[in-house]
Amino acid sequence: MATADRLERLIVDECGSCCDGDVDALIADLNAVCDRARTDRTPTAAALFDALSAETRLDIVRLLVAAEDELCVCELEPLVDVSDSAVSHALSTLTDAGLVERRKEGRWRYYRPTERAAALLAAVDGEADGTAGGAAE
Amino acid sequence: MATADRLERLIVDECGSCCDGDVDALIADLNAVCDRARTDRTPTAAALFDALSAETRLDIVRLLVAAEDELCVCELEPLVDVSDSAVSHALSTLTDAGLVERRKEGRWRYYRPTERAAALLAAVDGEADGTAGGAAE
DNA sequence: TATTCATTTGAACAGTTGTTCATTCGTTGG
DNA sequence: CCAACGAATGAACAACTGTTCAAATGAATA
Numbered sequence: 001m002a003t004a005d006r007l008e009r010l011i012v013d014e015c016g017s018c019c020d021g022d023v024d025a026l027i028a029d030l031n032a033v034c035d036r037a038r039t040d041r042t043p044t045a046a047a048l049f050d051a052l053s054a055e056t057r058l059d060i061v062r063l064l065v066a067a068e069d070e071l072c073v074c075e076l077e078p079l080v081d082v083s084d085s086a087v088s089h090a091l092s093t094l095t096d097a098g099l100v101e102r103r104k105e106g107r108w109r110y111y112r113p114t115e116r117a118a119a120l121l122a123a124v125d126g127e128a129d130g131t132a133g134g135a136a137e
Numbered sequence: 138m139a140t141a142d143r144l145e146r147l148i149v150d151e152c153g154s155c156c157d158g159d160v161d162a163l164i165a166d167l168n169a170v171c172d173r174a175r176t177d178r179t180p181t182a183a184a185l186f187d188a189l190s191a192e193t194r195l196d197i198v199r200l201l202v203a204a205e206d207e208l209c210v211c212e213l214e215p216l217v218d219v220s221d222s223a224v225s226h227a228l229s230t231l232t233d234a235g236l237v238e239r240r241k242e243g244r245w246r247y248y249r250p251t252e253r254a255a256a257l258l259a260a261v262d263g264e265a266d267g268t269a270g271g272a273a274e
Numbered sequence: 275t276a277t278t279c280a281t282t283t284g285a286a287c288a289g290t291t292g293t294t295c296a297t298t299c300g301t302t303g304g
Numbered sequence: 305c306c307a308a309c310g311a312a313t314g315a316a317c318a319a320c321t322g323t324t325c326a327a328a329t330g331a332a333t334a
Contacts, residue, residue, distance in 0.1 A: 006211045013243060027215075034216050037203035038262070039196050045261040046192045053187035054322070058179050066174035073281060074143045078164075079171050086323055088282055106150060107280045107331055116263070123260035124182040125175070126253070191292070210311060223293055225312055244301055244310045
């Protein structure tokens with residue numbers, strides 16, 4: 001396997017030599033790193049990041065966090081630069097991702113952000129606080 | 138404008154009536170929300186979320202954080218399920234986003250995560266700590 | 275029941291993205 | 305200089321995504 005050969009040359013470059021078993025030891029180290037890395041959480045986490053990676057959706061989350069009250073589609077629509085259909089699509093995606101919650105009242109639908117959304121927003125803006133409480137599953 | 142009409146009906150539904158100026162007041166409130174929302178930070182933040190929205194890239198960041206040492210492409214490649222070219226592309230994207238840093242040494246390139254990457258990972262995993270230090274603009 | 279309304283949903287389109295393959299770039303050593 | 309090597313880069317392709325338009329829901333009202 002080419003991978004092992006390359007790892008062997010890496011060890012030689014780093015340590016000057018490579019004894020029998022050194023490659024296996026490095027591979028064991030790497031597997032230990034992999035175990036600690038919690039890659040099983042990646043699908044869930046990537047879905048959250050993905051939901052926040054579109055500017056329209058991120059703007060909506062920002063607006064919901066900034067408003068200290070729930071907002072409905074018709075209040076959000078004039079604040080972002082897309083059609084109300086696009087706002088609805090965005091809110092649907094955010095709801096599926098667990099970043100906003102919806103309340104129905106008559107013909108109106110009120111949206112508010114979850115704590116997870118606020119925590120991610122704080123993290124990306126570089127704020128070091130921990131408004132996140134003991135959130136989530 | 139249809140937007141203002143809808144806002145007027147919203148006020149009527151919420152308060153029972155809508156006096157002259159109420160719509161303008163609501164619009165003013167919404168604009169104030171928009172000001173507080175820091176939407177000017179959205180392009181930067183969305184780029185960060187976007188960089189972490191692909192499973193390969195997120196796995197790589199996890200691995201770099203879990204390793205308490207720098208890793209090179211040849212160490213990462215066996216831990217993720219793509220070609221080393223894809224790993225290199227992913228690292229390039231992450232570097233551009235400011236989520237990993239690169240160190241050159243001979244033929245090898247060593248990568249390590251930035252504090253911002255660690256902070257976002259902690260946030261998405263639901264940890265309420267603040268390893269992020271006083272980072273960033 | 276029929277109409278109006280706020281919102282949702284589905285289809286369709288252009289634009290974007292993650293991957294692999296092939297090539298190129300720097301570096302090391304003969 | 306030449307060959308070998310780790311890594312980066314570009315082209316190409318399939319897969320995906322955000323938007324709008326048009327139509328459908330479900331609730332209020334006449």
